[in-house]
Amino acid sequence: MDGQKQRILDAIQNQTQPTVTTLSSLLAVEDAIGYIPKEAVEEVAALTHTTINDVWAVVSFYPNFRTGPPCDHQVEVCWGPSCHLMGAMPIIAAVLETVKMAGEGDTSDGKVSIRYNTCLGACAQAPVMSIDHQLMGKISPEAASLNVTNLLSQPEQ
Amino acid sequence: MTSAILNALQTINTAAQLRWEELTTGDRPWIRVGAALCGKAAGCDAVLEAINSALQQHDVQAHVSEVGCLGLCFAEPLMDVQWPNGPRVFYPNVTPELAEQIVASHIMLRSPNTALAMGYLGDSGPDGIPDLGKHPMKAKENRIALRHAGNIDPGDIYQYIANGGYQALGKALSEMTPAGTLEEVKQSGLRGRGGAAFPAAVKWGFLASSNAPDKYILCNCEEGDPGAFNDKGILESDPHTVVEGIILAGYATGANHGYIFVRHGHEGPIDRVNTAVKEAYELGLLGKQILESEYTFDLEVALTGDSYVSGEETALMEAIEGKRAMPRFRPPFPAQVGVFGQPTNINNVKTMAYVPEIVVNGGQWFSNIGHDTSTGTAILCLSGSLKYTGMVEVPMGLNMNEVLFDVAGGVPGGKRLKLIQTGGPLGGVLSAEAADLVLDFDVFRAAGAILGSGGLIAANEDTCVVDLTRVLIAFCQYESCGKCFPCRMGMSHLLEVLERICHLEGTSDDLSLMRSIGENMQAGSLCGHGQLGFNPVSSALRFFSSEFDAHIIERRCPTGACPSIYFSPQLTRR
Numbered sequence: 001m002d003g004q005k006q007r008i009l010d011a012i013q014n015q016t017q018p019t020v021t022t023l024s025s026l027l028a029v030e031d032a033i034g035y036i037p038k039e040a041v042e043e044v045a046a047l048t049h050t051t052i053n054d055v056w057a058v059v060s061f062y063p064n065f066r067t068g069p070p071c072d073h074q075v076e077v078c079w080g081p082s083c084h085l086m087g088a089m090p091i092i093a094a095v096l097e098t099v100k101m102a103g104e105g106d107t108s109d110g111k112v113s114i115r116y117n118t119c120l121g122a123c124a125q126a127p128v129m130s131i132d133h134q135l136m137g138k139i140s141p142e143a144a145s146l147n148v149t150n151l152l153s154q155p156e157q
Numbered sequence: 158m159t160s161a162i163l164n165a166l167q168t169i170n171t172a173a174q175l176r177w178e179e180l181t182t183g184d185r186p187w188i189r190v191g192a193a194l195c196g197k198a199a200g201c202d203a204v205l206e207a208i209n210s211a212l213q214q215h216d217v218q219a220h221v222s223e224v225g226c227l228g229l230c231f232a233e234p235l236m237d238v239q240w241p242n243g244p245r246v247f248y249p250n251v252t253p254e255l256a257e258q259i260v261a262s263h264i265m266l267r268s269p270n271t272a273l274a275m276g277y278l279g280d281s282g283p284d285g286i287p288d289l290g291k292h293p294m295k296a297k298e299n300r301i302a303l304r305h306a307g308n309i310d311p312g313d314i315y316q317y318i319a320n321g322g323y324q325a326l327g328k329a330l331s332e333m334t335p336a337g338t339l340e341e342v343k344q345s346g347l348r349g350r351g352g353a354a355f356p357a358a359v360k361w362g363f364l365a366s367s368n369a370p371d372k373y374i375l376c377n378c379e380e381g382d383p384g385a386f387n388d389k390g391i392l393e394s395d396p397h398t399v400v401e402g403i404i405l406a407g408y409a410t411g412a413n414h415g416y417i418f419v420r421h422g423h424e425g426p427i428d429r430v431n432t433a434v435k436e437a438y439e440l441g442l443l444g445k446q447i448l449e450s451e452y453t454f455d456l457e458v459a460l461t462g463d464s465y466v467s468g469e470e471t472a473l474m475e476a477i478e479g480k481r482a483m484p485r486f487r488p489p490f491p492a493q494v495g496v497f498g499q500p501t502n503i504n505n506v507k508t509m510a511y512v513p514e515i516v517v518n519g520g521q522w523f524s525n526i527g528h529d530t531s532t533g534t535a536i537l538c539l540s541g542s543l544k545y546t547g548m549v550e551v552p553m554g555l556n557m558n559e560v561l562f563d564v565a566g567g568v569p570g571g572k573r574l575k576l577i578q579t580g581g582p583l584g585g586v587l588s589a590e591a592a593d594l595v596l597d598f599d600v601f602r603a604a605g606a607i608l609g610s611g612g613l614i615a616a617n618e619d620t621c622v623v624d625l626t627r628v629l630i631a632f633c634q635y636e637s638c639g640k641c642f643p644c645r646m647g648m649s650h651l652l653e654v655l656e657r658i659c660h661l662e663g664t665s666d667d668l669s670l671m672r673s674i675g676e677n678m679q680a681g682s683l684c685g686h687g688q689l690g691f692n693p694v695s696s697a698l699r700f701f702s703s704e705f706d707a708h709i710i711e712r713r714c715p716t717g718a719c720p721s722i723y724f725s726p727q728l729t730r731r
Binding site for chain 2: 017018019021022023024025026027048057058061062063064065078079080081082083084085086089090092093096103104116118119120121122123124125126128133134135136137138
């Protein structure tokens with residue numbers, strides 16, 4: 001058994017909460033390896049006694065699930081109304097310009113993924129972004145761009 | 158039975174008292190740092206690191222706690238220092254460098270740093286430092302659900318118990334019947350804080366009247382509303398008040414299973430509530446025969462993926478069962494057929510957080526606070542163009558102008574308030590003039606707005622209403638679960654029209670087109686997402702129709718904002 005498959009099985013089988021479901025198993029896999037590969041869908045279907053189609057239905061519903069390997073770093077920029085009013089759009093523009101992309105997605109070298117988030121939960125600190133789940137409030141376009149530049153210049157993982 | 162319960166309670170009370178004395182007496186100072194989502198976003202982790210390394214460097218002992226949100230989010234990272242028997246002295250917007258200075262003065266020299274402090278809390282304070290209780294954001298507060306937020310370490314159950322925690326549960330189990338507990342909540346007039354403002358006791362009564370052996374209590378902390386962070390704020394500041402409230406709801410309704418439902422990815426609230434549940438089990442406050450009584454209740458934390466609609470009660474049940482979070486048809490209602498096919502009651506985090514204090518102080522006490530049938534307090538999240546942003550708990554009945562201009566300090570930069578957005582994106586907007594209302598569920602509803610979950614976003618005169626409406630509809634479109642096509646396609650269609658108007662390319666029949674889409678959405682959608690989804694447009698048109706006309710007819714944006722740079726997600730659930 002290869003290492004990836006073992007990690008998927010471990011994640012699914014080591015869930016500690018009493019209620020284990022398709023969704024909870026998928027979230028556990030995502031936490032462990034950062035995405036939901038085809039094998040994970042098959043394993044979750046087997047564990048929860050459901051079909052591959054039913055598991056895909058759940059994967060495709062929640063946009064937090066990735067189906068391809070994750071990038072080294074995850075950048076999220078909030079575009080909720082509070083952040084929008086406090087200047088989220090110039091921040092998204094600065095971040096996209098830094099990675100030379102037109103919209104959300106992954107950089108071609110696999111270093112950084114950019115996602116818009118509907119609300120990161122720190123509205124009083126708007127505008128907010130997060131890098132690898134570390135929140136940063138009252139951010140300026142310049143600071144956002146600098147943060148992303150620093151990620152791009154880090155050696156490959 | 159009663160004496161066994163009281164003995165069990167006494168044992169944990171004694172342990173809690175010892176813990177509290179250890180923190181507040183003796184010779185060590187207590188440093189507390191706000192580490193809720195607002196504190197994290199402001200950089201509290203680096204501050205904590207600086208504090209700990211400064212203490213180590215000076216070789217001095219102190220208690221250092223990560224606490225929740227005191228409400229003054231604008232002042233985060235917020236740290237305070239308290240010497241035994243002294244006041245708490247608060248330092249706002251602390252950086253690692255300032256933290257070192259504060260340790261050098263207030264810890265090493267025992268002398269408060271007057272230049273850096275913003276205020277004190279306690280009986281009396283040091284010279285030259287104002288009473289934080291008189292700060293605009295604190296002066297009008299009446300903290301019930303938030304009574305411990307920012308004061309105790311949410312990861313330490315003994316701190317909650319030492320401050321009155323789990324006494325309501327002890328009281329209910331030892332001297333009240335389930336029906337008596339339900340009656341107390343009925344007396345309180347408590348209405349649901351999730352948005353619909355339905356009387357909690359009536360809802361509980363539906364579940365209590367069911368004889369099914371397995372009944373469920375769900376606590377909703379999905380909170381996908383942009384601009385609302387009070388559910389997460391309570392859960393990460395004082396998770397035990399929610400846990401205790403849920404157990405009491407279970408006792409009153411005869412339910413034995415509970416779930417707290419949180420969105421995956423918010424690690425702070427999730428970690429803290431998981432710890433709280435674990436601690437409560439360890440002390441026999443959850444599980445079999447709670448506090449040596451006959452009552453058994455099991456509680457667990459269930460996570461959902463990113464989905465706004467999973468906060469809708471029946472969609473939430475689907476998500477707990479591990480499926481796509483799409484609403485179910487009603488009837489049957491959750492009190493008959495809920496999660497896993499069993500009778501179920503669902504309440505918001507805030508609703509649950511009030512319950513322990515209602516049981517301890519009596520329903521009458523709670524009903525004396527507030528305005529008409531909106532009893533108790535409103536927990537508001539203040540964000541947008543306001544001087545003081547953060548989370549406050551003020552009595553219902555307070556005037557919105559007092560909230561906006563006193564509590565929140567008004568609009569900074571000498572700008573004029575243009576509008577407020579309440580109750581989440583579906584709540585729509587109110588012009589500044591129309592916002593002169595008292596905090597009351599029914600007053601807001603009559604004014605065509607929703608007080609809802611307490612999000613309050615303020616926009617200044619530079620805001621283009623059409624542009625803001627586009628953002629609200631873009632959110633609703635992205636978050637439509639896709640089950641009902643009037644919502645799924647209607648939202649996309651509305652967004653398309655608003656995009657066109659923002660690009661100053663709207664056509665003369667666009668407004669009537671949007672109205673007819675809105676009517677279809679309202680009539681043809683299963684849940685509030687589609688039914689209320691036209692609110693952002695209808696409310697904006699009600700107050701600011703001339704701004705839409707300027708965009709469409711005169712092809713100009715009165716604020717000069719349009720056409721602006723704009724990004725929205727490519728991914729949708731369509």
